[in-house]
Amino acid sequence: xxxxxxxxxxxxxxxxxxxxxxxxxxxxxxxxxxxxxxxxxxxxxxxxxxxxxxxxxxxxxxxxxxxxxxxxxxxxxxxxxxxxxxxxxxxxxxxxxxxxxxxxxxxxxxxxxxxxxxxxxxxxxxxxxxxxxxxxxxxxxxxxxxxxxxxxxxxxxxxxxxxxxxxxxxxxxxxxxxxxxxxxxxxxxxxxxxxxxxxxxxxxxxxxxxxxxxxxxxxxxxxxxxxxxxxxxxxxxxxxxxxxxxxxxxxxxxxxxxxxxxxxxxxxxxxxxxxxxxxxxxxxxxxxxxxxxxxxxxxxxxxxxxxxxxxxxxxxxxxxxxxxxxxxxxxxxxxxxxxxxxxxxxxxxxxxxxxxxxxxxxxxxxxxxxxxxxxxxxxxxxxxxxxxxxxxxxxxxxxxxxxxxxxxxxxxxxxxxxxxxxxxxxxxxxxxxxxxxxxxxxxxxxxxxxxxxxxxxxxxxxxxxxxxxxxxxxxxxxxxxxxxxxxxxxxxxxxxxxxxxxxxxxxxxxxxxxxxxxxxxxxxxxxxxxxxxxxxxxxxxxxxxxxxxxxxxxxxxxxxxxxxxxxxxxxxxxxxxxxxxxxxxxxxxxxxxxxxxxxxxxxxxxxxxxxxxxxxxxxxxxxxxxxxxxxxxxxxxxxxxxxxxxxxxxxxxxxxxxxxxxxxxxxxxxxxxxxxxxxxxxxxx
Amino acid sequence: xxxxxxxxxxxxxxxxxxxxxxxxxxxxxxxxxxxxxxxxxxxxxxxxxxxxxxxxxxxxxxxxxxxxxxxxxxxxxxxxxxxxxxxxxxxxxxxxxxxxxxxxxxxxxxxxxxxxxxxxxxxxxxxxxxxxxxxxxxxxxxxxxxxxxxxxxxxxxxxxxxxxxxxxxxxxxxxxxxxxxxxxxxxxxxxxxxxxxxxxxxxxxxxxxxxxxxxxxxxxxxxxxxxxxxxxxxxxxxxxxxxxxxxxxxxxxxxxxxxxxxxxxxxxxxxxxxxxxxxxxxxxxxxxxxxxxxxxxxxxxxxx
Numbered sequence: 002x003x004x005x006x007x008x009x010x011x012x013x014x015x016x017x018x019x020x021x022x023x024x025x026x027x028x029x030x031x032x033x034x035x036x037x038x039x040x041x042x043x044x045x046x047x048x049x050x051x052x053x054x055x056x057x058x059x060x061x062x063x064x065x066x067x068x069x070x071x072x073x074x075x076x077x078x079x080x081x082x083x084x085x086x087x088x089x090x091x092x093x094x095x096x097x098x099x100x101x102x103x104x105x106x107x108x109x110x111x112x113x114x115x116x117x118x119x120x121x122x123x124x125x126x127x128x129x130x131x132x133x134x135x136x137x138x139x140x141x142x143x144x145x146x147x148x149x150x151x152x153x154x155x156x157x158x159x160x161x162x163x164x165x166x167x168x169x170x171x172x173x174x175x176x177x178x179x180x181x182x183x184x185x186x187x188x189x190x191x192x193x194x195x196x197x198x199x200x201x202x203x204x205x206x207x208x209x210x211x212x213x214x215x216x217x218x219x220x221x222x223x224x225x226x227x228x229x230x231x232x233x234x235x236x237x238x239x240x241x242x243x244x245x246x247x248x249x250x251x252x253x254x255x256x257x258x259x260x261x262x263x264x265x266x267x268x269x270x271x272x273x274x275x276x277x278x279x280x281x282x283x284x285x286x287x288x289x290x291x292x293x294x295x296x297x298x299x300x301x302x303x304x305x306x307x308x309x310x311x312x313x314x315x316x317x318x319x320x321x322x323x324x325x326x327x328x329x330x331x332x333x334x335x336x337x338x339x340x341x342x343x344x345x346x347x348x349x350x351x352x353x354x355x356x357x358x359x360x361x362x363x364x365x366x367x368x369x370x371x372x373x374x375x376x377x378x379x380x381x382x383x384x385x386x387x388x389x390x391x392x393x394x395x396x397x398x399x400x401x402x403x404x405x406x407x408x409x410x411x412x413x414x415x416x417x418x419x420x421x422x423x424x425x426x427x428x429x430x431x432x433x434x435x436x437x438x439x440x441x442x443x444x445x446x447x448x449x450x451x452x453x454x455x456x457x458x459x460x461x462x463x464x465x466x467x468x469x470x471x472x473x474x475x476x477x478x479x480x481x482x483x484x485x486x487x488x489x490x491x492x493x494x495x496x497x498x499x500x501x502x503x504x505x506x507x508x509x510x511x512x513x514x515x516x517x518x519x520x521x522x523x524x525x526x527x528x529x530x531x532x533x534x535x536x537x538x539x540x541x542x543x544x545x546x547x548x549x550x551x552x553x554x555x556x557x558x559x560x561x562x563x564x565x566x567x568x569x570x571x572x573x574x575x576x577x578x579x580x581x582x583x584x585x586x587x588x589x590x591x592x593x594x595x596x597x598x599x600x601x602x603x604x605x606x607x608x609x610x611x612x613x614x615x616x617x618x619x620x621x622x623x624x625x626x627x628x629x630x631x632x633x634x635x636x637x638x639x640x641x642x643x644x645x646x647x648x649x650x651x652x653x654x655x656x657x658x659x660x661x662x663x664x665x666x667x668x669x670x671x672x673x674x675x676x677x678x679x680x681x682x683x684x685x686x
Numbered sequence: 687x688x689x690x691x692x693x694x695x696x697x698x699x700x701x702x703x704x705x706x707x708x709x710x711x712x713x714x715x716x717x718x719x720x721x722x723x724x725x726x727x728x729x730x731x732x733x734x735x736x737x738x739x740x741x742x743x744x745x746x747x748x749x750x751x752x753x754x755x756x757x758x759x760x761x762x763x764x765x766x767x768x769x770x771x772x773x774x775x776x777x778x779x780x781x782x783x784x785x786x787x788x789x790x791x792x793x794x795x796x797x798x799x800x801x802x803x804x805x806x807x808x809x810x811x812x813x814x815x816x817x818x819x820x821x822x823x824x825x826x827x828x829x830x831x832x833x834x835x836x837x838x839x840x841x842x843x844x845x846x847x848x849x850x851x852x853x854x855x856x857x858x859x860x861x862x863x864x865x866x867x868x869x870x871x872x873x874x875x876x877x878x879x880x881x882x883x884x885x886x887x888x889x890x891x892x893x894x895x896x897x898x899x900x901x902x903x904x905x906x907x908x909x910x911x912x913x914x915x916x917x918x919x920x921x922x923x924x925x926x927x928x929x930x931x932x933x934x935x936x937x938x939x940x941x942x943x944x945x946x947x948x949x950x951x952x953x954x955x956x957x958x959x960x961x962x963x964x965x966x967x968x969x970x971x972x973x974x975x976x977x978x979x980x981x982x983x984x985x986x987x988x989x990x
Binding site: 418419420439440442444447450451452454455456459460461462463464465470473474477478520523527 | 902
């Protein structure tokens, strides 16, 4: 049965006015969403996904304009409506959920007032009725204890709860169309999994047409029925989800899938296939096919001919000159044309322990809130950021540290490199005691442990050129004679696959991935024995992530560097780590080699983390184990097993009262749990 | 097919010219960038034109007038504008235009100098306060608070009447009055910048706190600082004028706009020109500097 679409875009083009000229950000975008359907819009950042979403509700800002095409909502033209009509529509029939829950909620208003507001203005309900309906909607999104939540302010809710409130707010007036702009990107994987479950369920139950924007193919595979892949302002492929994942036709779609690390593929079995280059700026689009400069399958025609979006098979459209060639080839991206590149072998691994962390504690004092505290009447309280953590790393191996945010991963990293003083315990490095913070370490030890940071925008000092910043550390440690600094910097730039012309560039002229490379070049400039990488790729686009992970792997293989990789992404840890430590609330709950962590038996927390990983495969049935709530405060960690408040397999009182014993599962695989090794193997996943 | 497994295409870069030519080109380029930025804001451009006009008048004062600012002519006392004296003469028969032009020299040298001294003091106090925090911060901030507790003009009067009126002392007074504001700004910026990862990276190469503050933090404060300093030069010009009017400025017969208002205001009914010209001069310079700073701030903010 053909349904008339709820939302229909026809050849929409959007341009932004800039100081120089108008720039076409989006061109020729057409799609339909029918009732009950979820259309996923994916692509790297800067591809115009959000611009499309904003155009529907006419939120383009003062300098944005729809220059061409039509937008129909329930058969009615949306363009050229007055602001008043649009406002009526936006609140009542079209709702939007944004990326940052914290900034989408008004911090100075109670949840009840924010929820009721739209009911009162759009439907004219009296206040108490609006409140009652708000509570009912909060129940719909499975908010625990909705009456209490109504009275709270946004900062009193966790990120997941805030996102639930926003979804509830969007559902309040039973909209016909829901636009979700990366609703889970700012959330932890475990929370993300629960929110995605919720979105899928609401979708099923209320049959709302949804436009779901995401850069994460795994997330889209989970919630969407159809997927539109956007590249540089154009839709390059559009099909139902299964077809997109099973039989992608456009090289860009293939590229996006190829560059994802696979949570099921162990280290050393493959290297990632990043998409070369980067998304062109809309002001500077290539002639012919817009993807041509980055395409591995390009033929000579691609340079001059701009392909149209053609129907390859029923409901499957692609914008590629060669689309018909691949029409019937399953998984064209695994064709011979790309030789599967095996991971380069590693040099000798010895069993020498390079880092030995013994019962390390890092506590932060909580500032006193009362006058009594200052004069000693109040007992000092501490944030137990890292509490009794012990592990060893062998020379040349990578230890991955995983866990939700707030588990003390980054604090542990900072303690190891010396940026955070220890409150207890001991760290041995190459047989030397390095328990002191960095200002008491010798230059020789400082040189041996370096760090790669998370935020590409904060990693480089905006005031100095790239070359100068690498040279600072070369001069400081006198790695090379003063007259050879420039040559050495150029060699390092080469090592991170950037050419020598980057020497004089300023950080603001670089892309995120390039900045991260410079950060890596700076870290390896001292020729360190160990590099600590704190979420090195989490702020980057998938295609760039792949390149940076490959680079780290290559550096490790060529110079036998020991590495610590801190990440919340279990797939990239699988790709890069030999050993994994799972942290929860300042404690290590499970540690072992990668092979043992990524298959049962596991600690219940690890099981939940693994179940939450979004996988780019629409057919995969993943485990339904979900964690509720969020990581408790580290000021007053739960007694006994710290995970007991959220554990899906909690035994009973023993979990609350006694510290869990260490269970040795063999091969150095340790699990800290009250379950016996046999029971752990039998846990139903 | 050859694929670079790191996804990087080697882009062809134009060869970089080296040596002094490159330095010159870079300088020219950054100057051009700055002008592009400014030309986008009408406010900033108007402000800049006013300020540059006064700077040119100050530098080339002997070309703009043939009179000396201190040369008295008892035959021409309190005259209105004429072809000989375009703005007339004052109560001692000195050429008003000459005094305005040479007075621009005074105000345009003392203003920036005093702000520069205030800047040094402010950075010296603000950087460590923001970087170390804790008791260093408490100590420095309480000193600054006690300075800020005085109304500015009262503070200047106290200092000048204690040490006497001279251009050196005016500079000292304005520097002490301005330092707390600059220190607070530098401290706030430092507290933000010290948490950036490039500062952590500097610690990881074992750089000393001193180097980190000067090399990693201070250069990155420059955006807001430059705007603040420009505004302060405007205020300094204003306060130098005020001090001159209160008789605490530069000792006569130095040409000083504030002093001119002071000398002329009792004879305003006879000849309004000395007072009017000096007032307009002060107002236009202060407004020009403020417009320049405001426009600059708006334009730099727009790209953040």
